Amino acid sequence: MEKQGIIKILVDSEAVRFGKVKLKSGREAPYFVDIGKLLKDVTYLDAIAHSIADRLRGIKVDCFFGPAYKGIPLATLTAMHYAAMTGDRPSVAYDRKEAKMHGEGGVCIGHVHGNVMIVDDVFTTGGTKKEAIEIVRSLDGNPIGIFVCLDRREASKEKFEKETGVKVYSLVDVYDLIDYLKERSDEDQAKAKEIEEYLKNFYD
Secondary structure (H helix, E strand, O other), rough: OHHHHHHHHHHOOOEEEEEEEEEOOOOEEEEEEHHHHHOOOOOHHHHHHHHHHHHHHOOOOOEEEEEEOOOOHHHHHHHHHHHHHHOOOOEEEEEEEEOOOOOOOEEEOOOOOOOOEEEEEEEEHHHHHHHHHHHHOOOOEEEEEEEEEEEOOOOOOOHHHHHHEEEEEEEEHHHHHHHHHHHOOHHHHHHHHHHHHHHHHHHH
8 A cells, every 4th residue: 555545544533643742752743643543444454554564565574562562463364364465374372461470371372482573552662562572572572673653753773773773664654644635635735844853853
């Protein structure tokens, strides 16, 4: 799927929504990414997962890891599409918000092994992604990449990759979103301008 088609799904589903919001990082931004919104129509989720799997065709992935909670359904469906496309049989795993001390116990459900691709919604500062990398490595997995729906381009992806040794992939980034909005209504063009002004905080 082309980038504009992906952006359209994210906007139509309200997985990307606009308006002042305080991010987990503490920053106040003019837009927010919430892939949980894709769950209201499984065809949205399926299209995004299919697009991620398609981009990973040439990469050997043994396990898809979905950080709790929103990464779980996306990682699961991506793994299914990847299996159908490649003929491989990857596992799926995800972490718990709190370690379970009874039953199967532990901080993770599923089988972490081999080359692990972490699948999540958005890349902002990379803080929560580092936590996922630590979990995967603690379970003897080899995190070969982080695949997000949208890169906010608010932090240096290159610096993150150098610090962690893990490559960051994305379906689209904030500049693709801006290009999409600029081609639409006056209201959408105003949103694009607001996002551009916001991004100056990170590049001026």
